[in-house]
Amino acid sequence: MNFEKIKQARYILEQTSHSLKVQALNAMADNLLSCKDSILKANALDLQNATHLSVAMRERLALNESKIELMAKSVQEIASLPNPLGQILKGWQSESGLRIEKVSVPIGVIGVIYESRPNVTSDSASLCFKSGNVCILKGGKEAKESNMSIAKILQDTLKKFSLPSECISVLQDYSRESVLEFIKQDKYIDLLIPRGGEGLISFISQNATIPTLKHDKGVCHLYIHKDSLLEEAIKIVINAKTQRPSTCNSIETLLIHKDIAPSLLPLLYSALKEKGTQIKASQGVQELLPERVEDLESEDFSKEYGDNILNIAIVEDLESAIEHINTYGSKHSEGILTRDIRSAEKFLNEIDASCVYLNASTRFSDGGEFGFGAEIGISTNKLHARGPVGLEGLVTYKYKIYGDWQVRG
Amino acid sequence: MNFEKIKQARYILEQTSHSLKVQALNAMADNLLSCKDSILKANALDLQNATHLSVAMRERLALNESKIELMAKSVQEIASLPNPLGQILKGWQSESGLRIEKVSVPIGVIGVIYESRPNVTSDSASLCFKSGNVCILKGGKEAKESNMSIAKILQDTLKKFSLPSECISVLQDYSRESVLEFIKQDKYIDLLIPRGGEGLISFISQNATIPTLKHDKGVCHLYIHKDSLLEEAIKIVINAKTQRPSTCNSIETLLIHKDIAPSLLPLLYSALKEKGTQIKASQGVQELLPERVEDLESEDFSKEYGDNILNIAIVEDLESAIEHINTYGSKHSEGILTRDIRSAEKFLNEIDASCVYLNASTRFSDGGEFGFGAEIGISTNKLHARGPVGLEGLVTYKYKIYGDWQVRG
Structure with a gap:
């Protein structure tokens, strides 16, 4: 040079x-x-x-x-x-x-x-x-x-x-x-x-x-709160996981509040199956699925699949979801689905990530979607x-x- | 930890x-x-x-x-x-x-x-x-x-x-x-x-x-253009060098346009002498001073003295001053003294430094002076x-x- x-x-x-x-x-x-x-x-x-x-x-x-x-x-x-x-x-x-x-x-x-x-x-x-x-x-x-x-x-x-x-x-x-x-x-x-x-x-x-x-890397999450809309939640999960699984803003792990899991999981399961998603399920999730899928191991929580594979786990409450995401997330894009203002704000404020979403797909983390025109990339810098x-x-x-x-x- | x-x-x-x-x-x-x-x-x-x-x-x-x-x-x-x-x-x-x-x-x-x-x-x-x-x-x-x-x-x-x-x-x-x-x-x-x-x-x-x-480090410069006010220029040089020589925003080198050097240097010399400043002068400057001082060596241009020592050199024109500063400066604080708008803007635009001054002392590079309240420091980062x-x-x-x-x- x-x-x-x-x-x-x-x-x-x-x-x-x-x-x-x-x-x-x-x-x-x-x-x-x-x-x-x-x-x-x-x-x-x-x-x-x-x-x-x-x-x-x-x-x-x-x-x-x-x-x-x-x-x-x-x-x-x-x-x-x-x-x-x-x-x-x-x-x-x-x-x-x-x-x-x-x-x-x-x-x-x-x-x-x-x-x-x-x-x-x-x-x-x-x-x-x-x-x-x-x-x-x-x-x-x-x-x-x-x-x-x-x-x-x-x-x-x-x-x-x-x-x-x-x-x-x-x-x-x-x-x-x-x-x-x-x-x-x-x-x-x-x-x-x-x-x-x-x-x-x-x-x-x-x-x-x-x-x-x-x-x-992007290890992104969606958390479905107990009061989430059902059909809309399924649409967002499908988009965030399957629209382009190789991208960094696709989710790796879905966390579901224990109260909504029984009504959500059977519907979500068929939707994911239709898209060919490979599910890794925690024990609690397995019990609510119509058939047995692969077991979720704790090391899976840190993986960036870049592929049509999804971890699904049940959480006790919003606080556990936040703690999980702040532990395993790569501070890229994280979302909550809820109708409750206070839960939404708590999530958006307490999650440490460059993009935090309420009721939208994490796939929107993109210079074009943000209206920036050309994009140099999605920075995982803090500075x-x-x-x-x-x-x-x-x-x-x-x-x-x-x-x-x-x-x- | x-x-x-x-x-x-x-x-x-x-x-x-x-x-x-x-x-x-x-x-x-x-x-x-x-x-x-x-x-x-x-x-x-x-x-x-x-x-x-x-x-x-x-x-x-x-x-x-x-x-x-x-x-x-x-x-x-x-x-x-x-x-x-x-x-x-x-x-x-x-x-x-x-x-x-x-x-x-x-x-x-x-x-x-x-x-x-x-x-x-x-x-x-x-x-x-x-x-x-x-x-x-x-x-x-x-x-x-x-x-x-x-x-x-x-x-x-x-x-x-x-x-x-x-x-x-x-x-x-x-x-x-x-x-x-x-x-x-x-x-x-x-x-x-x-x-x-x-x-x-x-x-x-x-x-x-x-x-x-x-x-x-702060290797800062003042450049005195040919049309500068004289008395005001001397006040600014004295302030920028001697008010607190140990600070990073004090100047190390003074560049003087060749046309103004003969009228400026004798006056400046007595002002600096009064403040006990140790001068290192280029050949051209020596000729205009009432007595011989230390010779300026080219390696002096890169030094941060942190002390009451000043390099003085003469330049042919604005362009040479800009080139000199972009070569030796540490991109901290650099100033021009002039009454001419075009020369001022050329200097402010072409000098690569975090603070570029027109007709003011470089000593103003300070969080307090800028109105920021407390200061963490003066960053020499570009990012x-x-x-x-x-x-x-x-x-x-x-x-x-x-x-x-x-x-x-």
């Missing part, structure tokens, strides 16, 4: 106007479309070398025309979002008569580390570019030809706008040593965004000296940005202080 | 009302005053064991009646600040009809690591307590009796309000191994705040796996909190989402 050139690029990009960035992004989208063939050719090479990968991994890696069109569309959408920079977030006059403005500015240099999906290249590059940040992309080795081909198209577009190609940089050394060195460059890189599985995230957490915006993160997670602020020749007394 | 008890304390504290916390804080202040003697006794023990320390270190460590009164006053002031929790920072209705509220909540458990000043014990404990966070305090070994005595008084007050004493916990093992283990407890501790010298900060940055709110940090740097947020039984389509 030529960090000197990256630093120069960063100062140029910070001073580039929003309208020029929008033009450049739209041109990037156009060029992705017009260079479809070269991207597909590069992708074919990756796939050719990827015979050792699983079918699922190959699917993530594989591009086709419509996937490239989606990539371009996403870049256009990012172009059309409001400018996150130069916003006066707060402003006031101090006692000494200084006018203080708290203004949003780029973070600087962002390292994005990801795995096999090539679309993350154009997504991350355009989110960073839009927010005035230089990015250094480090994709998966298995996608290197595809990623380089996409990055090259974006870099060529930058040049046409007289912007340094280092605004979108690529780390091309895929060795573990090189990555380890990369995540310790806190002198040059201001933020790391790892996008990938648990292994990647934990490797980075343990070794990076650069601050990290983590998207860690800086928490929950679904839009462009505003990619900016910081500075204080601009306007004096009239004051000194401190 | 009994992390199980700390976790329990944390949930209790999160649900404790603001008015009870205010009462407890005021009682803590009263008890610090009424237990003055026992604090002074403990402090005498520390001083007795501290024969190996420098005079400056012993001064920091030593308490007296008026210092304890200041400690108590600071706790009272923190009690009187507005509640930083439960603020609805944003609220809106999503496309699916969900009502989303972004609400400020405590971060959780905060580790504070500091050096010899015992007042940091009561300051940090009350700031964390006010913001609903459990703190774990790790002070300097040389102050252990004083710190324990202060912490004990605060803990005894907590008990009187039926709050767990673990809300204010103390790490009593001072070995390096124990600290190293402590800063890797990311499962139990949400944030680390190191308050101390460069050595401490860099040890923590390199080794902690817990996110850190850093208060790193989460930057610049002077008040209580709002000790909170995070959660999304409370109110549905009407919606599922995601």
Whole structure:
């Protein structure tokens, strides 16, 4: 990495106007479309070398025309979002008569580390570019030809706008040593965004000296209180578990108040069966089901299945539900179904999670659903940005202080 | 550390009302005053064991009646600040009809690591307590009796309000191994705040796996543009360098536009001489001074003197000043003195620092001067909190989402 050139690029990009960035992004989208063939050719090479990968991994890696069109569309959408920079977030006059403005500015240099999906290249590059940040992309080795081909198209577009190609940089050394060195460059890189599985995230957490915006695991819960509506509860459980079981905002465990379990469970059971959900049931739940299912073991409570598998357990009361969730949850998305205001507020206040839901599916934890437009991810950080993160997670602020020749007394 | 008890304390504290916390804080202040003697006794023990320390270190460590009164006053002031929790920072209705509220909540458990000043014990404990966070305090070994005595008084007050004493916990093992283990407890501790010298900060940055709110070094600059007022400029330089040279917001280097240097330097020289400032001058500056001073070496540009020493250099133009500051500055506080709007805005926009000043002393970078009330420190982080940090740097947020039984389509 030529960090000197990256630093120069960063100062140029910070001073580039929003309208020029929008033009450049739209041109990037156009060029992705017009260079479809070269991207597909590069992708074919990756796939050719990827015979050792699983079918699922190959699917993530594989591009086709419509996937490239989606990539371009996403870049256009990012172009059309409001400018996150130069916003006066707060402003006031101090006692000494200084006018203080708290203004949003780029973070600087962002390292994005990801795995096999090539679309993350154009997504991350355009989110960073839009927010005035230089990015250094480090994709998966298995996608290197595809990623380089996409990055090259974006870099060529930058040049046409007289912007340094280092605004979108690529780390091309895929060795573990090189990555380890990369995540310790806190002198040059201001933020790391790892996008990938648990292994990647934990490797980075343990070794990076650069601050990290983590998207860690989602062990989410729904708790059905004794007074919940029945049919609506079943609809929400089905949505939260089966709509897209691989997502981090799908639930892993359903907790049911003991009073409502007898009327709810038989109905819920048939609904889940219809969706092919594999149930793991506690002893109390087993007794209320029409047939025996797999037993729920206590270690299941910590698992993120990423699959159509659901733990079901009965709790004595709201307090036990809260305690259970605060013990096993990953502080991502947690919901209660109830008609009672006091129980609802107790749950929403006492659960420690980035998103707490009353009478809605946890699947709504998403930048798009929140109305943020593009999403960088769902942060499991407690600092800086928490929950679904839009462009505003990619900016910081500075204080601009306007004096009239004051000194401190 | 009994992390199980700390976790329990944390949930209790999160649900404790603001008015009870205010009462407890005021009682803590009263008890610090009424237990003055026992604090002074403990402090005498520390001083007795501290024969190996420098005079400056012993001064920091030593308490007296008026210092304890200041400690108590600071706790009272923190009690009187507005509640930083439960603020609805944003609220809106999503496309699916969900009502989303972004609400400020405590971060959780905060580790504070500091050096010899015992007042940091009561300051940090009350700031964390006010913001609903459990703190774990790790002070300097040389102050252990004083710190324990202060912490004990605060803990005894907590008990009187039926709050767990673990809300204010103390790490009593001072070995390096124990600290190293402590800063890797990311499962139990949400944030680390190191308050101390460069050595401490860099040890923590390199080794902690817990996110850190850093208060790193301040290498600050003033740049005097060619059209600056003269007398006012001298007043500001004197203030920014000599009012309290040991602070991080004092300047280390003064850059002067070549056109104004001949008229400014002789006047400035006598003003600085009067204040006993030791000047290090570049070749061009030497030529304009009435007598020879120490030569400025290029490595001086990176030093944080913390003392009444000032580098002075001449620059060709505004651009060179900006480049110099972005190269050597520590992104803390940087100022320009000018009457020209365009030059001012260029400087304020292009300098990468948490506080950028027009026509004012950098010494204003301070929570109190900004109007934040109590200050946790001046953050050199780019993420989460930057610049002077008040209580709002000790909170995070959660999304409370109110549905009407919606599922995601």
